[in-house]
Amino acid sequence: MENEEGGPVHLRRIDPSQNMRRFYMVAIQPTLFGGASVIRNWGRIGTSGQSMMETFDSQDGAATASMKLQRAKRRRGYRDCDPD
Incomplete structure (x- = not known):
């Protein structure tokens, strides 16, 4: 779902060898x-x-979708970071 404080989840994927510096935020x-x-x-x-x-329609449906998105991004190499 969201982080311990209940705010949005910020993810980053940085790979200098591929010139990749990407972010992903879910709230x-x-x-x-x-x-x-x-x-x-x-x-x-x-x-x-x-x-x-x-x-x-429900908070549970949104939470499930959020967790699914986060798992998919983490499988692709995104890692948690502090928001800017």
Whole structure:
């Protein structure tokens, strides 16, 4: 889900041999209608990147989707970092 403080999860993948400096952020926010949204932001470090929001009927659905995204990114080499 989210980190211990309940805030967004910030991940980074830095590989100088491939000139790769990427970030990925996942956060869950409640919607006005009782559901929850998973908000993702990703791109090259130093840019604003791209964003996507996916809405779910329940907090549990959003948490499950967030965990799935985080597992997939960690399998691809992303690691936790402190937010800038």
